[in-house]
């Protein structure tokens with residue numbers, strides 16, 4: 001114990017440490033980061049007892065923390081995981097062209113909610129509606145913060161205090177933060193579970209309709225598949241049944257593929273969902289659509305108008321950055337889908353992936369890494385974002401054999417100025433070429449060589 005107290009007393013005074021820093025350092029940031037460092041140091045002394053530190057080591061640490069702090073913690077990373085729509089890594093990347101094309105809307109004033117014809121107040125959702133009509137065949141549309149919000153506002157508008165019928169096989173949870181039963185409870189709608197986990201028939205819905213029913217909801221079971229003895233009811237049957245009993249039919253499509261050209265393992269398009277006669281369909285903007293984070297609701301005009309009249313919509317409102325990027329993304333679907341970044345990734349030519357893998361391998365060899373430590377292997381990348389859980393996309397990985405050093409190397413890679421995120425499998429770090437962009441190979445090779453240099 002006395003050792004601990006002595007060590008704590010040995011920690012230099014704040015003013016002593018700050019003397020090492022020139023005027024150009026921002027004092028507020030310095031003091032803030034230093035206090036954080038010293039707290040951590042005290043914790044470690046109390047935990048580990050004996051600890052080596054000096055004023056020099058503290059000054060070094062502070063310089064590094066100051067740099068980190070000044071750069072901002074939210075930054076670009078290299079995604080070498082092979083998961084294309086990776087929720088933790090910002091989901092879908094947006095093309096530079098689309099991003100730059102909205103610069104003036106974002107950096108200047110815009111007609112976001114201003115009707116240029118009448119000179120009066122306009123509708124912010126208007127800017128996406130025409131394109132959504134063309135692309136999805138819908139009558140009208142509204143956009144909210146994300147698809148979870150879309151589910152919420154639909155259930156709140158039409159299901160509050162009433163019953164919403166959902167198949168037991170579709171009571172989904174996504175990434176822990178979205179559980180359909182919880183969202184439904186918060187919306188005020190009462191969940192009426194029908195059928196069983198693996199089989200639900202149209203009769204199961206029909207026999208559960210009561211005077212208090214309002215919505216029949218179907219969910220895309222995005223992140224799992226019940227395989228074997230299963231049965232679920234197709235969209236047009238749901239739409240038909242809802243109409244027969246004057247109920248509203250709603251499909252939570254999850255990922256939202258709006259073009260066949262994406263051609264993603266049998267994911268159906270929103271156009272086909274709308275064609276099935278379903279009243280309302282919702283989907284994410286930043287999953288397979290490849291746009292900004294938002295939730296798009298398409299469907300019958302009369303119902304969209306009711307959603308727009310719901311006061312809670314104000315709390316789920318999207319801003320000009322989201323709406324302008326969404327508008328441009330939809331426009332590129334109409335004019336030139338190859339400009340959508342996800343389209344390019346999903347349609348990656350295996351030859352191009354091979355080229356990237358070979359180029360990375362050669363660069364690593366040039367940096368003195370042993371041929372026998374570098375593997376180029378066939379692999380499967382993942383769509384992510386809950387789509388097609390069991391199907392992968394053909395890809396190639398470059399593997400570096402590291403055995404017990406895997407964890408240490410991946411920690412070093414994550415701490416690079418542009419952090420590199422990869423997979424670890426059976427004693428090797430794997431770098432999946434599917435999600436690494438062509439112009440990132442150089443940096444990736446340097447980072448890998450650096451990490452190897454540090455551990456050996």
Ligand SMILES: *Cc1c(COP(=O)(O)O)cnc(C)c1O
Pocket residue numbers: 146147148149151172174178219220221222252253254255283284285294295385386
């Ligand atoms: C992803 C998903 C959601 C949640 O969407 P967010 O855009 O993440 O809010 C809801 N339902 C389904 C079926 C999904 O796949």
